[in-house]
Amino acid sequence: MKKILIANRGEIAVRVIRACRDMGIATVAIYSDCDRAALHVRLADEAWPVGPSAPRESYLRIDTIVEAAKKSGADAVHPGYGFLAENEDFAAACRDAGLIFIGPSPEAIAMMGSKTAARQAAIAAGVAVVPGTEEPIGDQTPDAEVVKAAARIGYPLMLKAVAGGGGKGMRTVADAADLPSALRAARSEAQSAFGDGAVYLERRIMSPRHIEVQLLADHHGTVLPFVERECSIQRRHQKIVEESPSLAVSPDLRRRMTSAAVAVAKAVGYTNAGTIEFLLDADGSFYFLEMNTRLQVEHPITEVVTGVDLVQWQIRIARGEKLDLDPERLLTPQAHAIECRIYAEDPDNGFMPSPGRITGLRVPHGPGVRDDSGAYEGWEVPIFYDPMISKLVTWGETRDQAIARMKRALAEYEVRGIRTTIPFFQWMLSDEDFLAARFDTTFIDRKRGVPGNGVLQPIDDRHEELAAIAAAVFLFTKPSAGTASAPASRWRDTGRSEALR
Amino acid sequence: MKKILIANRGEIAVRVIRACRDMGIATVAIYSDCDRAALHVRLADEAWPVGPSAPRESYLRIDTIVEAAKKSGADAVHPGYGFLAENEDFAAACRDAGLIFIGPSPEAIAMMGSKTAARQAAIAAGVAVVPGTEEPIGDQTPDAEVVKAAARIGYPLMLKAVAGGGGKGMRTVADAADLPSALRAARSEAQSAFGDGAVYLERRIMSPRHIEVQLLADHHGTVLPFVERECSIQRRHQKIVEESPSLAVSPDLRRRMTSAAVAVAKAVGYTNAGTIEFLLDADGSFYFLEMNTRLQVEHPITEVVTGVDLVQWQIRIARGEKLDLDPERLLTPQAHAIECRIYAEDPDNGFMPSPGRITGLRVPHGPGVRDDSGAYEGWEVPIFYDPMISKLVTWGETRDQAIARMKRALAEYEVRGIRTTIPFFQWMLSDEDFLAARFDTTFIDRKRGVPGNGVLQPIDDRHEELAAIAAAVFLFTKPSAGTASAPASRWRDTGRSEALR
């Protein structure tokens, strides 16, 4: 394997490029029109255009991407997450074109990609699932039928896209009256995100924790589970904070959950990296939720608690290597890690997207800090894609140390020109329930009351006063128009640090 | 301990500030005139001026610094490394002023600070030392006497400052004819760096490796050693690359070296963090070289291979906590780590200092990368201090992975406006002797031939051509003078990314 095309964009494309660099493998980026100057394009060895900005016309174009891979001379394709990562047609098209797809087989993707088929596979492997509809509900199924199925399951329930992922096409339904509008919204989002409007129903576990098990599986029959990740902090059914290990998982529970995860993966002949998601109920029972047949957004926390590079192992597995990792080590955390996803969203305004130009960027550094980012100063966050711009990971000897470092790192992090979720995390990391790990997937909604309400972190008088002083001093000391540098010397003045007098 | 004054500047002051933040402790920075806008000042909670730019008038002013600590209400002082870190008068002045000095006792500093007394302590503890003069050679000792002492030891030999550290006041002397000029230079440097011109002589071990053992020692009698660091890559007797563990150290040798280190530390009643440096001869014997009674520049590699935060432990020990770390864990590397010190020096020109404005800065990120820096874009590297601007640390499951990540991280690292040692490291990381860990402290001199000769990394034709294209394209596409933005909108244009058409 000498050259890999990365069929993705943003931070995950950058992450894969770094893994390839670390292995001496050349990289080919792809880009849509608005991503010409994106970081993944700048860092790759080659970059091939794949179409207009809308994902359907570029990053979801199997034909164009396979053609770019062939023309560039790549011998493998890494799909990242999202876009075509869980599309069995793409995996098959790569295989048919003689390209190694760095992921599971098209058959495994198809099996687990259908959330209803995946539930059946889990049941067959002896793993409990949340009660729900076992067959997909197609686009054309009349509302009345869905209402009937819902009545059998009982409210509250979850509406989920069969082809789902990333919280898209998912709705909570509290009672029958809300079902039609939720159904319409979920189908429309599912159609738009996955090109498939089919959904299914599932009983809503009231206050579950979201616990997942990372797996690596090679082509020689070895399936290795990793210490669990806890992903209970979600908004809009999308993870926003993850940690590893989970304080809710005892060594015995870890053994049972990881064994269940391995059973499901073996049942479908799974290879490469994948994740089994579980709901952990307050009574300690856990249910198979779904399998993600790809790298997860939150994979770095597993990397820092075990010291294993998951992306490098994806590549090594794809080229036929045997998994020779010590299984005990993978289940023994060396540290506690936490990840905060930095989104271009305004948490003071219901997490509305906040795209635009990043006019200034200061990234945190120091011990126990890792920032996986697709952003740079001067870059414009486009409106066409997921608004996540980076993932900030911190770790330490204890959960408290990891959290303290996260607070420090967030205070160092400045993203100017757009709004981000950083203030939300600063609030959250001071919340006593979060600090005590007393939370479940309803945490954010409970804490915030109705979404869209007010500021999370009321600014105290002292900081308001300092802000007022800063604004006044800034205008008072700004270089006056009359003394502005001539264009030729402007260039030399970039970022100058000067005494104001 | 609620507030700590950091009696230092640059990256180490930033490092200590981060540790304090992680522990919820307020920080007080000090600054000389030219450091008013330095990163450590910007990141601290408070900043107190301590005098003009010359170190003797600011960072070496015990009275001014102790006064700033008292006035600011700090209850402890962290000295960093360099400046007053190994000055027993400073440690005593802090104690006398009721401040906790985060380091060993003045007595231990004095003992180990005299390199000749330290040698005697090591001998008393049963640890071998390099043959040399056991008494300091004062400023006024006539050259003839020194020549006589040198003849007893034999050439080649090392001239070293009694109060030495950081390679300053150190000279290799090949034969008697060179002794007077080397003596003059070493005394002058020692006087300038430490305020003490006394030197001593030591036999020069011809191709030693420099191996050192990090220790933590609490006030309850516990002394814990860490897995060794290898610091053989030096220029001008100053470390420039370090790694941990050392490929030259077997488990048995590790046990013997760490035991010897503990013996020396116990012999002097040592507390807090310290490092015992050894020379490891080609035949496997090792000699006590000196003890550094402070945090080392290269402490981060130990942190990443053991998961322990050494600066936090310095603070915890200083406030009386017991060391409760698992000794086995500290001697069992979880990873292999390497550190490259990024200096503002021109490696193509004999490592001459290259101070000046950093007009652009791109710092590497991603898995297995940590950058401890005191620099930011727009900052001017002052001419008054050590030219190290940051420390880049990478780690991985194996040495090869750590090195591959270092190469990748260095390729991402851009420091524009000044010259740095980055090109030197890129050359070094491709050298087959370095890759095979076949090196000793003479590595750089041997590889470079005579210092100051030519470029380290000859640029190939392809990259020269790309550089020529970039320069031409840059001038061809530069915004013309006529269309320059008005001053008011300049401010909005910062870092804009625009299509050129």
Add this chain to the structure above:
Amino acid sequence: MTFDVEVGDAIRTVTVHRKGLLLHVAIGGRTHVVDVRRVGDATLSMLVSNGDATRPVTSVDAALHPSAAAAPGARLAANGIPGAFDIHLDGRTIPVQIRQAGAFGRQKEKGTGVTGTGPQRIVSPMPGKVVRVLVAAGDEVKARQGLVVVEAMKMENELRADRNGRVRDVAVTVGQSVDAGTVLMVVE
């Protein structure tokens, strides 16, 4: 020079004058001595004295940029410099508006909220496409009722009413592309 700065729910009056190499900044009845350095196009390193002390020691980095939330065409402070900033300071992001003293007029003083009780303008916070309009002109709406759904960045974002009222103007239709700051409807 005196400025009115709107921050939080109040307007604060700030007077700045130079005294040698330092600035004296009066606010809230106290004068702070400030030592300031510009460390980037829009970043200040300030050392600020505490209350009446004369030595500026509290270190504050403040980075300013034009507010990401302000509608295009937000009023300017002076010389074309935007008057609505997001200020990054001590790990916080604080929105402020600043004008030369008196420019805000007399309608607001310390303690009076910025969001009044007048008509409520429903503004798209980001560029996107209107995918559903849930109300029509003349409809009575309740606080927190969904009004319009804008799709952007692969998510459907429902904009809601802040308080009870009646829809006056609906300025957009389904399928229409809108910019950040576009007024979608007004609720009285």
Add this chain to the structure above:
Amino acid sequence: MTFDVEVGDAIRTVTVHRKGLLLHVAIGGRTHVVDVRRVGDATLSMLVSNGDATRPVTSVDAALHPSAAAAPGARLAANGIPGAFDIHLDGRTIPVQIRQAGAFGRQKEKGTGVTGTGPQRIVSPMPGKVVRVLVAAGDEVKARQGLVVVEAMKMENELRADRNGRVRDVAVTVGQSVDAGTVLMVVE
């Protein structure tokens, strides 16, 4: 537009012209198609075709800044833009000098070294203080012999002769502060 670019030990002639949204860049007998975006004041993202291919796919980030080693007053390329750059590219730092075609004169062509055989100017590479002058005007010196010691950044830096010669002018004395680029002495 044609430029002469001195890089390594040679001068290369580069001709750039615009063709639609792309640039065509001729160098060394081949023409490369280049797609360029400015991603910062002095950083370009270039996609460059390989030789005669028409599709620019090789991704090269190039950051330029005025050479850190060039003496103050280095010649300018055009419109006051410095002509001596350090170019950061693919993890390398490559010094270049660029002029409009013909501006270098005819004394250098591809293959001739930049460092000639004329008088050797000993220049301080950094600001500092002269702490020792080891030779006097008229002294014969050998290659690699120490000439003068400049202290800066806590290190004594000995400047040496590149080759054998005779000291002509000694322009500094012990204790004198010097700037980067100051000529300390000349060796013939």
